[in-house]
Amino acid sequence: MDLHLSAEQVAVRELAADFVNREVVPHAATWDRREAVDPGIVGKLGDVGFLGLTIDEEYGGSGGDHLAYCLVLEELGRGDSAVRGIVSVSLGLVAKSIATHGTPEQRERWLPALCSGTALGCFALTEPDSGSDAAALTTRAVRDGDDWLLTGRKTFITNGTTADVALLFARTGGPGHRGITAFLVPTDSPGLSRSEIKGKLGLRGQATAELVLDDVRVPDTARLGECGAGFRLALGTLAKGRMSVAAGCVGIAQGCLNAAVDYAGTRTQFGKPIAGHQLVQQLLARIAVDTAAARLLVWQVADLIDRGQPYATEASMAKLFASEAAVRAANDAIQVFGGYGYIDEYPVGKYLRDARVTTLYEGTSQIQQLLIGRALTGVNAF
Numbered sequence: 339m340d341l342h343l344s345a346e347q348v349a350v351r352e353l354a355a356d357f358v359n360r361e362v363v364p365h366a367a368t369w370d371r372r373e374a375v376d377p378g379i380v381g382k383l384g385d386v387g388f389l390g391l392t393i394d395e396e397y398g399g400s401g402g403d404h405l406a407y408c409l410v411l412e413e414l415g416r417g418d419s420a421v422r423g424i425v426s427v428s429l430g431l432v433a434k435s436i437a438t439h440g441t442p443e444q445r446e447r448w449l450p451a452l453c454s455g456t457a458l459g460c461f462a463l464t465e466p467d468s469g470s471d472a473a474a475l476t477t478r479a480v481r482d483g484d485d486w487l488l489t490g491r492k493t494f495i496t497n498g499t500t501a502d503v504a505l506l507f508a509r510t511g512g513p514g515h516r517g518i519t520a521f522l523v524p525t526d527s528p529g530l531s532r533s534e535i536k537g538k539l540g541l542r543g544q545a546t547a548e549l550v551l552d553d554v555r556v557p558d559t560a561r562l563g564e565c566g567a568g569f570r571l572a573l574g575t576l577a578k579g580r581m582s583v584a585a586g587c588v589g590i591a592q593g594c595l596n597a598a599v600d601y602a603g604t605r606t607q608f609g610k611p612i613a614g615h616q617l618v619q620q621l622l623a624r625i626a627v628d629t630a631a632a633r634l635l636v637w638q639v640a641d642l643i644d645r646g647q648p649y650a651t652e653a654s655m656a657k658l659f660a661s662e663a664a665v666r667a668a669n670d671a672i673q674v675f676g677g678y679g680y681i682d683e684y685p686v687g688k689y690l691r692d693a694r695v696t697t698l699y700e701g702t703s704q705i706q707q708l709l710i711g712r713a714l715t716g717v718n719a720f
């Protein structure tokens with residue numbers, strides 16, 4: 339693995355850093371307080387090419403590699419995880435699945451719009467009674483002539499109220515993962531209602547929603563992949579998704595480090611800047627090591643994907659480590675800020691709230707440990 343970035347990757351990182359400093363950082367606290375990002379941010383993300391970064395140019399993307407994608411997500415995570423999540427889900431989970439598994443017609447219909455930000459995607463797997471055990475989902479799709487009728491309930495769906503298309507998983511066969519099929523459901527379909535889940539601890543700018551489907555009719559051409567292959571598709575998609583969550587966590591940790599080092603240099607106690615107290619330096623060193631280690635794990639996954647190698651276990655390792663490192667980094671940064679870290683005039687409290695969910699979604703830390711444990715032992719301990 340080459341740890342030196344190419345000129346192209348450096349340019350993408352600089353573009354992302356500049357975009358985040360201009361379009362995200364100045365607004366992140368406001369969006370957090372009012373529990374909604376400015377909807378215009380989606381178009382801006384599309385204009386700068388971030389919503390189609392890893393999609394082929396033929397379909398309106400930029401044809402970038404996965405390391406470039408991670409560099410962009412790191413910068414977005416430094417700015418506002420709510421914005422990072424919009425990109426991770428619409429591009430990483432939805433557009434990428436359509437590019438990989440879609441028919442030419444499905445690609446033509448959705449990819450140019452998703453890449454430009456004129457359409458947004460959401461990924462609807464979780465249900466009220468099936469979270470970690472996603473294969474226990476009960477939303478049903480029943481065949482009706484050339485169509486399918488979908489009925490059920492999805493919850494905690496990122497971009498749920500703002501998306502134009504839901505990559506949605508429903509049961510078309512018997513129990514277990516082999517009975518699950520993926521569908522591309524336009525969110526304006528009759529019978530589909532959406533309501534936003536308010537009062538989240540973090541990611542408050544992001545639209546997280548419940549979707550209720552009551553006999554939602556979609557043609558068979560809305561089926562993504564084979565009947566019964568939906569759960570395998572979801573698992574493959576989530577493995578890559580874990581890399582993107584981890585990349586966002588590196589951004590959170592880096593943001594914490596930047597803020598804590600700056601503050602430690604200016605805050606004076608006991609007659610000198612607190613940066614000169616050894617125990618404060620210990621906190622800063624711990625954040626720096628966590629950030630660097632998480633970044634290397636993320637780059638490893640991106641490198642494996644770009645070289646066509648297996649990466650699922652490494653993605654679980656990166657997600658497990660980076661999410662917990664981001665929580666530790668934010669906690670340590672608050673400690674450096676003292677009481678000022680506890681009010682939202684400074685970004686570190688928001689970093690902690692935003693980091694916390696990354697140990698929960700796209701597979702909790704326990705689920706990542708079980709995945710890594712299974713890869714090590716060959717024994718399924720779920």
Ligand code: FAD
Nearest residue numbers: 461462463464469470494495496698699700701702704720
């Ligand atoms: P549970 O599965 O009920 O787990 C509860 C606890 O039990 C956890 O600690 C878990 O680790 C533990 N546990 C469960 N099983 C085991 C086991 N076998 N061994 C050891 N411990 C176990 N879902 C989507 O489909 N799309 C989205 O876009 C999306 N976005 C989200 C955004 C937010 C802000 C949040 C909070 C969630 C989102 N989710 C989304 C759902 C998320 O993926 C689930 O919350 C997650 O998978 C955990 O499921 P659960 O909440 O039902 O917890």
